[in-house]
Amino acid sequence: MSVAADTIPAKPRRRLPGNVRIKAFAYLLVAPAILLICGLVAYPFLFAIWVSFTDMVVGSVGNFVGFKNFEYLAGTATFYSAIWNTIVIVLVSDVLKLGIGLGLALLVHQNLPGRGIFRSFLMLPWAMPAFVAFLTWRVLYQPIGGGINLILTQTGLYPEVVDFLGSRSTAMGSVIVASVWRGFPFWFISILAALQSVPKELYEAAIVDGASTWQRFWNVTIPSLMPVIIVTTLLSSIWTANGFEHVWLLTAGGPSDATMVFPVLAYYGMQTQRIGEAAAVSVYMLPVLGILVIFATSLMMRREE
């Protein structure tokens, strides 16, 4: 037996070509990450889209209803308020955050004493939990006992008590102020980092060419900051449009629908236990946010290259 076994030549193992094996091995290595992304991102994302086309309520899987949820939403006045309010909050917040972030970054970029402490101090609003920050703002806005009203009335700046959150004329502005306060540090730190990477030689060359301070700012600083400003604008727009707590904790979308935005509208959908409708609200936001995400991602990738 052993003789026979020794004499039978070993069957040659079929092996894949080297480059295929390497590719297969590479795919195998990234497979866990892909599975994770599919499980945690792709599946919930696609499931939410599917749910938006069903009449799912709590406790049932729901039936396919086509565009019924979308048609229903499009027939409500609150839906259009949410569109308008979301646009207003995003645009106004971004402009204010840009102005404040840029101004403070330029200030702190100067060689001032104690600027390290000042930088850290400016980051505090961002470091504070949103829940705490916006509840604090809610207290500040209170008509009776609220800090802002106390200052206004005690100093005689405005004798009447202002119902900042309860009045249509002031509610949106109040939400935006609180939102800007919490969000500007991200702009500040992004712009400050970009400022520090602007080559000094550019400024030196501009000075040699006789450029004024304004001309150096407009022709050197701003173009150098532009890529960061664009990316920050896109990211901030996405976060603000998706933001829930700043509106929910301050006004819950009211008074009337003066501050109603998409995430709050979706949450109300959840409260009515009609999950299909709530998902449809979110899906309505997808095209706009999707474009912003793709734009931001491509810009960031281009910058990395």
Next chain:
Amino acid sequence: MTDSNPAKWSRRRVLATAASGVALAAATGLPMPAIAQSRKLTYWGGLIFSDDANKLLSDTITAWGAANGVETEVVMINQNETTQKVSAAVSSNTMPDAMDTGLGLLRLLGRQNVFSDVGELYKKIGDAQGGWFTGPDTATDLTADGGVARIGIPFGVNGNLLLRRKDLLEAAGFTEAPKTWDELKMQAEAVNKAPVSGLGLALSNVGDANLQVAILQSYGGRIADDAGKTVTLDTPETREWLAWVKDAWDKKLFPAGNTTWDGAGDNQAYLSGQAAFIANTGSVGIAAKKDDMELFEASAFSPLPGGPKGIVSPIDVQLRAITKASPLQAEAMALLEHLSSPEFMNAYFNVAIYGPVLADQEKLPAFDGTNTILVGLLGLAKNGTAPAYPDVNNAAFADFGSNFIIPKLAQRVVVDGWDFDRAIAEAQAQGQAIYDKY
């Protein structure tokens, strides 16, 4: 020699072994339905304002389990999150064996056939304790939904009582609670002086503001017709109610900010001494009793006032239900029977904010008259109106309420300055769109 070496680990073998390991770990780690993993009886209790009540419920279930050889686990759920948690649990087949639930969620899940029939137990408990009060009995009969009549055991009634600052009102010459909404407005106006606002009622997009539905109904207004299909807001009665709201608003009787209050807005207004009247389930009374005895003693509870067409004071009923998928049906039934015992319920009523559901519970020491909140809740249990009454309590009505159409109607008038016709037309259209879904 080389091929026969068993200790040699090729790259392929390493990968195969690793893959097998991962597969095995994944397979053994897959989440299994809770009820399939053990014979533990899991109970989801609804967290309420009283820590003592929460602890009493949890301890009682644990003690019952120990005495009866049933392993128990009590999970107290924030009632604001019940819908989300139940939604996830139903989808993942991880519902508890038994749970506390409000009537709305019970009805919704009842249509999905989630809960067991507890008709026999319902009758047994009722027969043993003098029968069920009419309000909770009628409200929890789900025959009209087309399924099983009884899928929950009521254990408490709650609803709005009128809480008033009798110290301020008596000083203004009002010794009796207001009997009508107009009388309430008159009394509120008499004590409306900063920092106290007369009417601490919410007009925001929050459940408390749906009190306005009851006020509208007491003026003769209806949300929908008797078939529960067609919205009927465009009526003189709706205008009469709106005139009442507008007049109170113009007289600045509502606290500033009440159009954006959250669920605690009226509580905070009253507890901070900024409101003379609020409508509340009794939780504010408990908080005042605990933290501000002076305020508690200066307060009084009374039933909701009425309108030209009578009093509409809807009750809500809290129930205990058993999940149909639970393998511990007999144990869960025994637990629910135990939790309905007079001994436990007397102790529970003393620390919770619920009114009685059974006739004999009126004789419990808890309702001997010393606790003014419980006296009010007893009155609510006996005289309160069924949910939605005089409207049809169907899914559309619940959806209508969850969308805060009536508070929003009031907001259109007082915040946006719309005239009645325009505001009612919008509410009518929005309401009909909701009703048309069902």
